[in-house]
Amino acid sequence: MSRMKRVAGPDPRAGFKAGGRDCGTSVPQGLLKAARKSGQLNLSGRNLSEVPQCVWRINVDIPEEANQNLSFGATERWWEQTDLTKLIISNNKLQSLTDDLRLLPALTVLDIHDNQLTSLPSAIRELANLQKLNISHNKLKILPEEITNLRNLKCLYLQHNELTCISEGFEQLSNLEDLDLSNNRLTTVPASFSSLSSLVRLNLSSNQLKSLPAEINRMKRLKHLDCNSNLLETVPPELAGMESLELLYLWRNKLRFLPEFPSCSLLKELHVGENQIEMLEAEHLKHLKSILVLDLRDNKLKSVPDEIILLHSLERLDLSNNDISSLPYSLGNLHLKFLALEGNPLRTIRREIINKGTQEVLKYLRSKIKDDGPSQRDSATETAMTLPSESRVNIHAIVTLKMLDYSDKQATLIPDEVFDAVKSNIITSVNFSKNQICEIPKRMVELKEMVSDVNLSFNKLSSISLELCMLQKLTFLDLRFKMLPEVLYRIFTLETILISNNQVGSVDPQKMKMMENLTTLDLQNNDLLQIPPELGNCVNLRTLLLDGNPFRVPRAAILMKGTAAILEYLRDRIPT
Structure with a gap:
């Protein structure tokens, strides 16, 4: 190449589109040059209304600088470039993506959150190496069926869109570990979801779900399940069979009963605040051996059972804004670091003691465990x-x-x-x-x-x-x-x-x-x-x-x- 000279006649590079000609100032050539070396390109927050062709064709076209200089040093050998594996085009004004997306088959990370996308191109099926896809904070109403072709996908973020249903075949994403569908308009979760056997974290919060499928217990690796801010009136008893579950969020629903968890021995946090739960029984508590946080605020509880003492690991207990008039003295023997009691008609503990905080309340309860003999x-x-x-x-x-x-x-x-x-x-x-x-x-x-x-x-x-x-x-x-x-x-x-x-x-x-x-x-x-x-x-x-x-x-x-x-x-x- 170092001996090549300019000659008259046909351009030996004909057939290649010179990269950068449609980029203007939106994508600096230096950024593209660095991306060819690193395999990563970040175009976040550049006020883009469309993705420039030079981005899609970054691994296809001859770089702009090659048109001015036909002699390259060892550090400028564009033909030895690295395929783009990470593309971030978040926080822009994109309303659509073209099928030119297929020109980046090596992508493992595609981040297009915080745009104005209403759909995705069918060419997304060709990103077979994709492992992380962030489409959150857009205006998607449906997902293309082609998304189910992304069999290597591990993280899929779809929160804050306008989705009303889940695509058929979604369960084919068998390697998916982290799925966020929060803040959409979902009314149901298909039973086929249970086939997502690798899932560790599932966020379904802020939707319009009235129920969960009983088959959800087949997600044997699931550790984090967030169903906050839905319309759930009950939780399927099969949920108790989720042996790996550690964090369960059911805050702000319409639950009247606390579910039982006979197999959830690893459950560390249970959040059921802002529901309509009226009773807390020993059966609800006896299997929560590892529980650290129990959030029961803003319910209709009238009492706390003595069996609360069974929760030896409990560190945080929120009972605020219920109808509790008295507490079991045994509560004082728990090693709580935080106890919230505000908004209850408590008659057995003076307000001044409650105002002094958790340790003062526990101290008071312990002092009452035995009559002063x-x-x-x-x-x-x-x-x-x-x-x-x-x-x-x-x-x-x-x-x-x-x-x-x-x-x-x-x-x-x-x-x-x-x-x-x-x-x-x-x-x-x-x-x-x-x-x-x-x-x-x-x-x-x-x-x-x-x-x-x-x-x-x-x-x-x-x-x-x-x-x-x-x-x-x-x-x-x-x-x-x-x-x-x-x-x-x-x-x-x-x-x-x-x-x-x-x-x-x-x-x-x-x-x-x-x-x-x-x-x-x-x-x-x-x-x-x-x-x-x-x-x-x-x-x-x-x-x-x-x-x-x-x-x-x-x-x-x-x-x-x-x-x-x-x-x-x-x-x-x-x-x-």
């Missing part, structure tokens, strides 16, 4: 005699509840006698709330190997010292603060951060993503002007509260849909 009174009397400072230090809480409680004293410092009173006792909780302290007590480090819950709310903290990082088992931290302290990002064991009603103006999503144990983040009533889309990557969050901030997006309608919807919304808007 002689042995307890004698023990308390003996303690008071040997420790005169009990008037200031709650020794009963230290010995019985493993809690160091010095709250609501309006103290500017935590006295040494408070820490001295611990002696050889094991302490798992610290409550120094409602005081006037300006810094973390240095002697907190003495509890570094045992304390897991720390409540420092309603104080005058202006900074947080690094000593807090030394609390090796810290999982719960309640603060009232003007900004999210940098040190919090370094406490990777944290599971709960409550920092509402402050003046927090920003959060660092990259650092927060590193906090893999964080499941609850309460940022309500702060000064957040924007929510970074990257926060959507914090997929371990189960509760994200953002109400009462001055940001404009996500809109209130998104916030009302709950944490999963917020995170999905944010992820869809991450620049790619």
Whole structure:
């Protein structure tokens, strides 16, 4: 090639269409050149109303630069280019795609979300290597039957379209692992869905489903099933046979009964809030051996059975907005990290105790498990005699509840006698709330190997010292603060951060993503002007509260849909 010369007569490259002639400025030649080397092309957010021919023909035509230079170095050998395997054309104004799509047979990833597509070309059947297809946030009313030819497809995202039914033969996508059909207009799920034997995650939320097929139990690998915001009145009993199921979302439906789960021994989260469930029975609970989160808010429950104590692994229990008048005292023996009781006509627990939070409620319930018998009174009397400072230090809480409680004293410092009173006792909780302290007590480090819950709310903290990082088992931290302290990002064991009603103006999503144990983040009533889309990557969050901030997006309608919807919304808007 280096010896080729320009000669008169026919162009030896005739028959090839020169790439780039129809690209204009929408697709820079440098981007195409890089794509030929990497096999990846990202054209997201370029205001495209159609896909330029040079994109479809990137592996077919001679590059534009070849027309000006017939001598190529080793790094410019366009004929040795890499086939395009990843094409991202999301966040544009595309209304259709042409059959030229077949010119990219090597594609494994095609991302066309957030456009205005009403249909897909039949040529999509020829993308036999496709593994991930994202068509979410478009205007599709039907799916072409040709999509069932994509036998290597593993991830298919169809959320936020206008689909009313599922294509015949859909079950042929036997390698599909992740399927999102949320926010469409589906009224039924075909029984043939059960043949999607590789499916691990299925999202059917925000449709118009009145029932689920009994055959759904054949999905033996399914771990995540989301049926939030539908019209379900019952759940097929066969659902109990889904042995791999870990997360089940049935929030905002019309359920009157809680399903039983005799085989779902791996179920970790059950969300059935905003239904019409009237009764919670022992049969519903006895098989939930691995349950971590049980969400029953906004139902019509009148009581909680004593068998709730069978849920040894339970960490989060939401009973808010029901008709519960009393709670079983045995609930106090559970190791709950979050208990919501607001909106119930409770008569046995004073409102002031409920307002103090989960640990105070559990402490109260535990204190009621036994009638204050002689042995307890004698023990308390003996303690008071040997420790005169009990008037200031709650020794009963230290010995019985493993809690160091010095709250609501309006103290500017935590006295040494408070820490001295611990002696050889094991302490798992610290409550120094409602005081006037300006810094973390240095002697907190003495509890570094045992304390897991720390409540420092309603104080005058202006900074947080690094000593807090030394609390090796810290999982719960309640603060009232003007900004999210940098040190919090370094406490990777944290599971709960409550920092509402402050003046927090920003959060660092990259650092927060590193906090893999964080499941609850309460940022309500702060000064957040924007929510970074990257926060959507914090997929371990189960509760994200953002109400009462001055940001404009996500809109209130998104916030009302709950944490999963917020995170999905944010992820869809991450620049790619």
